[in-house]
Amino acid sequence: MDRVDVGVAKGADAAAVARSLRTAAEATGARVSTRAQWVSAHAPHTTRTTRLGYALVLGIALLYTGISLAGTLAMATAARTRDLRSLRLTGATRAQLLRLATAETLLPTALTLRRSTPRPVANAEIPPDQSDRVGSRVRGPEVI
Incomplete structure (x- = not known):
C-alpha cells in the first residue's frame, strides 16, 4: 500500500x-x-519533451488521416468516372466538375465537423433538487 x-x-x-x-x-x-x-x-508535469511527443503523435495521426481521405476520395472519384464523363459530355467544364467534387466533399465534412465539435454549455441551469449534489462526485477525503 x-x-x-x-x-x-x-x-x-x-x-x-x-x-x-x-x-x-x-x-x-x-x-x-x-x-x-x-x-x-x-x-505528472508537462515538459517540452512531453509536448513534443504529443505534437509528434498528433502529426502522425493527421498524416494518416490525410492519406486515408485522399485514398477514399480517389476511390470515390474512380467509381464515379462514368457520371463525371456524362456531365462532361453534356457541356460541363473541368472547373465546374472540380467545384462539384469539392462541394460534394466539403459539405458532408463540414456538417460532420459541426455536429461533432464540442461546444461549451453557457448558462446551464441546475435543477433545484440536484443543486446540493453538484460536484459531490469530484470531492474526495481530505488528506492530512
Whole structure:
C-alpha cells in the first residue's frame, strides 16, 4: 500500500488529527502530507519533451488521416468516372466538375465537423433538487 487517504469528520479538530497521524507515522517511518503536497509530488508535469511527443503523435495521426481521405476520395472519384464523363459530355467544364467534387466533399465534412465539435454549455441551469449534489462526485477525503 503506497497511500492512505484520511478524512476528518465534521466537528473534529483537523490539527489534532494531523498531530496524531504524524506521531503514529514517526514510529513506522511513514510520511504524512497534505493533499496539496501529495499532488505536487506525484502529479505528472508537462515538459517540452512531453509536448513534443504529443505534437509528434498528433502529426502522425493527421498524416494518416490525410492519406486515408485522399485514398477514399480517389476511390470515390474512380467509381464515379462514368457520371463525371456524362456531365462532361453534356457541356460541363473541368472547373465546374472540380467545384462539384469539392462541394460534394466539403459539405458532408463540414456538417460532420459541426455536429461533432464540442461546444461549451453557457448558462446551464441546475435543477433545484440536484443543486446540493453538484460536484459531490469530484470531492474526495481530505488528506492530512
